[in-house]
Amino acid sequence: MTLVSGWGRFPVVDTDVLRPRSFMAIGEAVAGASGTVARGNGRAYGDAGIGAIRTIAMTGFDRVRSFDPVTGRIRLEAGVLLSDLIDTFGPRGFLPFVVPGTRFVSVGGAIAADVHGKNHHCEGGFGRYVDSILLRTGQGEIIEASREENSDAFFATVGGMGLTGVILEATMRLRPVETGWIRERVVSTSDLGAAMRALDAGDSATYSVAWIDCVARGSELGRSLIYLGEHARAGELPDGADAFPLGKDPALAVPVDLPSITLNRYSIRAFNELYYRMGAKRAGESHRVSLFPYFFPLDSISAWNRIYGRRGFLQHQCVIPEHGARDVLGDILERVTKRGDASFLAVLKKLGQGDGILSFPMPGYTLALDFPMRGDILNFLDEIDRLVVAAGGRLYLAKDARQSRATFEAGYPALQRFKAIRKSLDLAGKIRSKLSQRLFDEVQP
Amino acid sequence: MTSRKTVLVLGGSSDIARATARAFAKAGYDVQLAGRDAAVLEPDAADLRARYNVEASRWTFDVLDTASFETFASGLPALPDVVISIVGLLGAQESAQSDLEHATTIMRSNYEGPALILGLFAEKFLARGYGTIVGVSSVAGDRGRASNYVYGSAKAGFSAFLSGLRARASRGGVHIVTVKPGFVRTKMTEGMKLIGPLTVEAQVVGDAILNAVQRRTDVVYVSGKWRLVMLIIKALPEAIFKKLKF
Numbered sequence: 001m002t003l004v005s006g007w008g009r010f011p012v013v014d015t016d017v018l019r020p021r022s023f024m025a026i027g028e029a030v031a032g033a034s035g036t037v038a039r040g041n042g043r044a045y046g047d048a049g050i051g052a053i054r055t056i057a058m059t060g061f062d063r064v065r066s067f068d069p070v071t072g073r074i075r076l077e078a079g080v081l082l083s084d085l086i087d088t089f090g091p092r093g094f095l096p097f098v099v100p101g102t103r104f105v106s107v108g109g110a111i112a113a114d115v116h117g118k119n120h121h122c123e124g125g126f127g128r129y130v131d132s133i134l135l136r137t138g139q140g141e142i143i144e145a146s147r148e149e150n151s152d153a154f155f156a157t158v159g160g161m162g163l164t165g166v167i168l169e170a171t172m173r174l175r176p177v178e179t180g181w182i183r184e185r186v187v188s189t190s191d192l193g194a195a196m197r198a199l200d201a202g203d204s205a206t207y208s209v210a211w212i213d214c215v216a217r218g219s220e221l222g223r224s225l226i227y228l229g230e231h232a233r234a235g236e237l238p239d240g241a242d243a244f245p246l247g248k249d250p251a252l253a254v255p256v257d258l259p260s261i262t263l264n265r266y267s268i269r270a271f272n273e274l275y276y277r278m279g280a281k282r283a284g285e286s287h288r289v290s291l292f293p294y295f296f297p298l299d300s301i302s303a304w305n306r307i308y309g310r311r312g313f314l315q316h317q318c319v320i321p322e323h324g325a326r327d328v329l330g331d332i333l334e335r336v337t338k339r340g341d342a343s344f345l346a347v348l349k350k351l352g353q354g355d356g357i358l359s360f361p362m363p364g365y366t367l368a369l370d371f372p373m374r375g376d377i378l379n380f381l382d383e384i385d386r387l388v389v390a391a392g393g394r395l396y397l398a399k400d401a402r403q404s405r406a407t408f409e410a411g412y413p414a415l416q417r418f419k420a421i422r423k424s425l426d427l428a429g430k431i432r433s434k435l436s437q438r439l440f441d442e443v444q445p
Numbered sequence: 446m447t448s449r450k451t452v453l454v455l456g457g458s459s460d461i462a463r464a465t466a467r468a469f470a471k472a473g474y475d476v477q478l479a480g481r482d483a484a485v486l487e488p489d490a491a492d493l494r495a496r497y498n499v500e501a502s503r504w505t506f507d508v509l510d511t512a513s514f515e516t517f518a519s520g521l522p523a524l525p526d527v528v529i530s531i532v533g534l535l536g537a538q539e540s541a542q543s544d545l546e547h548a549t550t551i552m553r554s555n556y557e558g559p560a561l562i563l564g565l566f567a568e569k570f571l572a573r574g575y576g577t578i579v580g581v582s583s584v585a586g587d588r589g590r591a592s593n594y595v596y597g598s599a600k601a602g603f604s605a606f607l608s609g610l611r612a613r614a615s616r617g618g619v620h621i622v623t624v625k626p627g628f629v630r631t632k633m634t635e636g637m638k639l640i641g642p643l644t645v646e647a648q649v650v651g652d653a654i655l656n657a658v659q660r661r662t663d664v665v666y667v668s669g670k671w672r673l674v675m676l677i678i679k680a681l682p683e684a685i686f687k688k689l690k691f
């Protein structure tokens with residue numbers, strides 16, 4: 001048994017970790033225990049990537065099967081990391097259509113969470129660009145699933161958090177790009193309402209996201225910086241510029257767990273003040289940034305999760321339907337600022353409709369907050385959850401480690417349909433994760 | 446069109462081989478992958494073609510079948526520019542202490558086979574006037590340890606072979622690289638207790654090999670820390686060393 005946790009380092013759980021070398025060995029690993037789930041690169045924050053009994057590490061499956069340089073269609077094994085795809089195919093003029101805030105996620109993990117990027121409001125989630133998958137079901141079969149063939153399995157797997165089986169391979173489309181640069185425009189706004197209006201106005205931008213200063217209070221509550229972005233065309237680069245600057249491996253690493261006192265209301269306040277002022281200074285004009293700092297600002301520091309100390313941290317990411325969102329988000333932010341040990345990182349963005357049955361996105365605004373694991377934080381987050389549920393919103397499973405069954409059930413009305421499909425793929429119930437045990441498996445361990 | 450360079454990777458199905466092949470293909474080399482079962486190498490060959498738009502072929506090669514070496518080497522469609530041997534077998538020290546057959550397999554897989562095949566290519570390269578030969582040995586060959594001296598002694602022999610070959614071949618324009626990885630996270634070391642800061646990913650080894658070939662380095666300790674560790678370990682007097690549980 002090995003102690004395993006997600007990126008937030010809470011909870012830490014004992015599980016067998018297996019590294020099969022072949023698809024056949026994956027099948028044997030699934031068949032051999034009643035409670036297995038696949039794990040990609042462990043970037044889900046909570047307990048989604050941890051098997052009830054057994055966890056299958058997928059990163060060794062990192063081969064590209066085929067690539068069409070004309071259409072950008074690619075077939076690959078599910079353990080390939082997006083960072084690897086970007087490094088390999090970026091210089092050849094292709095990028096993933098959707099990338100989350102870190103590039104160190106696997107294709108399997110990106111499908112399982114149907115991850116959203118800064119373009120979800122106009123281009124949808126990761127799953128939209130997946131044409132088909134090869135799935136090892138709990139039942140023991142290997143099936144190809146697409147929108148046409150085994151479509152139930154396909155739509156349950158996109159966003160299904162690994163609970164329909166192990167994704168072995170995927171065929172997907174990459175986005176043709178002329179450069180590895182983003183044309184970025186920063187807009188600074190003085191409060192939450194203005195931030196939401198700026199995001200609405202940015203609807204036509206390919207990429208948009210707001211960074212919220214969640215220390216600012218009163219009339220400044222929700223003041224933020226909005227980052228809008230477009231892919232730069234080749235003609236927009238100055239002569240001699242490198243068309244595709246590659247991302248460097250993280251140069252900085254957090255070597256040890258910092259005492260959790262490092263992050264306190266004073267250090268966060270000082271940081272946020274500085275960050276806001278620097279951003280506001282750049283506001284207005286449009287400038288060129290490499291795609292790496294634009295999409296993956298946190299990737300330049302490896303193991304930054306250690307900043308929060310050994311007890312780890314929790315992310316709370318909710319989505320609130322558009323109608324009435326202003327009031328609910330204002331209420332949440334106010335409680336967070338009042339509490340004081342606010343999140344270091346608060347991100348607000350607009351989402352469109354999700355594609356999978358359990359996909360997190362729905363039309364509305366999503367707010368993501370980090371909290372160090374200490375004190376009465378669990379109670380506080382339950383309190384926030386009640387506001388989310390009342391507003392008809394939901395929490396993101398890839399970030400969750402603690403929501404209640406009731407919160408989950410209220411947020412995901414398609415759960416019954418998902419369960420039925422899952423059962424048809426896995427009568428004996430071989431596939432189970434710590435997350436599914438916590439939130440919806442009927443048989444408790 | 447300028448003709449591309451070719452690298453031959455012996456022991457093609459290991460994690461280090463996959464990583465090394467990728468490093469060379471990324472740098473524009475066509476790749477010949479050789480392993481005991483050529484069929485299982487196809488996914489790796491396909492991966493190289495899809496990623497880097499290079500040619501990748503696969504060949505059957507068994508390091509224990511020394512009688513086949515000449516046929517294998519002359520059967521390749523083109524004499525490669527670079528030959529890399531990543532063949533090795535860790536084996537089980539404890540069984541090797543009493544099981545002569547197992548000990549023989551370890552010795553032959555880590556010394557006899559790799560040395561003979563690289564020696565053979567060295568002759569062909571010398572006749573042609575250029576080429577690079579890479580042998581992946583091990584820090585375990587720097588000093589015999591109680592816990593793995595069967596493997597270590599074979600690697601020691603291989604390292605000595607490579608250094609002698611280097612001295613001779615350099616005059617003929619042929620460069621010999623000795624690579625000494627320390628702990629690498631691979632299927633060979635799966636389940637072993639590795640020392641975190643001294644352990645590297647296979648891709649780091651692959652990149653280091655490419656780098657050594659391009660810069661014509663003689664001996665590479667993949668993690669610089671190992672050079673220091675081994676310097677200390679080699680310097681320990683035998684009287685002290687034998688008392689250490691190492």
Ligand SMILES: Cc1cc2nc3c(=O)[nH]c(=O)nc-3n(C[C@H](O)[C@H](O)[C@H](O)COP(=O)(O)OP(=O)(O)OC[C@H]3O[C@@H](n4cnc5c(N)ncnc54)[C@H](O)[C@@H]3O)c2cc1C
Nearest residue numbers: 040041042043044049100101106108109112115116162167
């Ligand atoms: C800094 C940071 C920023 C992030 N930003 C965003 C963001 O902007 N948008 C967003 O959507 N997400 C974001 N995330 C979350 C992350 O994208 C998801 O958690 C993603 O699923 C992680 O992929 P992984 O390969 O690490 O998978 P893991 O964390 O290992 O697993 C995640 C889920 O995928 C399943 N899974 C993994 N591989 C397979 C497979 N082969 N077959 C079946 N199931 C599988 C697991 O069972 C688990 O349920 C962020 C995470 C971090 C750490």
